[in-house]
Amino acid sequence: MVINGVEMRGPAVEDAAGLADVLTRNRAFMAPYEPSRPEVFYTEAGQRARVEDMLGERDAGRLVPYVFTETATGAVVGAMNLGGIARGPLCSGGVGYWVDRAWHGRGLATAGLEELCRTARDELGLHRIEAQTLVDNTASMRVLAKAGFTEIGLAPRYLHIDGAWRDHRLFQRVLHDDPPPPA
Numbered sequence: 001m002v003i004n005g006v007e008m009r010g011p012a013v014e015d016a017a018g019l020a021d022v023l024t025r026n027r028a029f030m031a032p033y034e035p036s037r038p039e040v041f042y043t044e045a046g047q048r049a050r051v052e053d054m055l056g057e058r059d060a061g062r063l064v065p066y067v068f069t070e071t072a073t074g075a076v077v078g079a080m081n082l083g084g085i086a087r088g089p090l091c092s093g094g095v096g097y098w099v100d101r102a103w104h105g106r107g108l109a110t111a112g113l114e115e116l117c118r119t120a121r122d123e124l125g126l127h128r129i130e131a132q133t134l135v136d137n138t139a140s141m142r143v144l145a146k147a148g149f150t151e152i153g154l155a156p157r158y159l160h161i162d163g164a165w166r167d168h169r170l171f172q173r174v175l176h177d178d179p180p181p182p183a
Contacts (some may be wrong), residue, residue, distance in 0.1 A: 003068075003111040006077055006103070011055070011067045016048035018076035019067070022100050023047070029101045032162050033134060054081070061085065064119065068099065068108055077103045080112045082120060082129065091127035091180045093120060097143075104139070113147035121175035128175060132158060132168040141169065149173045 001008045011019075023030075024042045040046035057063035062085050068078035078099035085093040095116060099108050120126040131149055133140040141151075149171040157165035 001111075001115050002071060003108055004106050005071050006068045006106075006108055007071050008066050008068055008080070008108075008112050008115060010058070011051050011065050011079070013048055013051050013055075015067050015069075015076055016051055017044045018069070018074070019047040019051070019079070020044045022076045022078075026098075026101055030098060033098075033137060033140075035159065035161055036163065057083070064093075064116070064124070066112065066116070068103075068112065076100075078108060078112075080109070080116060082116055084130075085124070085126070087180070088183060089180055091125065092130060093124075093126055094130045094132075096131075109140075109143045110146045113143065113149075117147065117173055117175060125178075125181055126175060127177075127180070129173045131171040131173075133171070134161065135167045135169055141171075144171045147173065 020043055027042065041050070054063055054065040058065055062083065064082040064085070066080045067076055068080070069076055078097065080095065080097035082093045082095055095113065097109050097112060117129055120129055131144055132155065133144070135154070150173070151169055152172050153170045155168045155170055158168035159166055
């Protein structure tokens with residue numbers, strides 16, 4: 001899928017260098033929103049191992065990962081994933097995403113969420129998607145609202161972000177009300 005000159009596709013091991021580059025360039029910008037990471041996370045080797053892990057989780061049916069790459073240059077400009085996929089009576093998963101600071105405000109995350117929700121509903125048969133944001137992350141809350149998510153609560157001290165346990169707002173998007181597939 002192409003969105004405003006950016007392709008949304010599954011990741012490949014060959015994306016490791018591009019991921020390391022964009023994450024390193026955005027490290028200070030994303031620090032208030034991200035958990036503390038070891039230095040290896042920002043290296044090509046660290047990202048190669050991370051992509052390999054994601055591909056294994058994808059093949060096991062537990063994760064649907066995506067990268068955003070600029071169509072003109074192939075540069076990685078963001079990522080999104082649907083993880084924690086649960087089947088049975090829950091039929092749910094959780095979404096995470098980030099976009100290079102230089103690409104903010106261009107609708108990538110919103111359009112990506114729409115595509116992810118379509119895939120979750122039509123291909124995976126999931127009932128709902130969950131998302132969480134820091135209580136002061138208004139940009140992410142706007143993205144979620146535009147993509148049809150509604151706020152469902154507050155989780156005090158939910159994730160350890162930027163050196164402390166931080167409160168998060170919880171969101172969901174119900175995709176359909178069909179019964180779950182038989183086990």
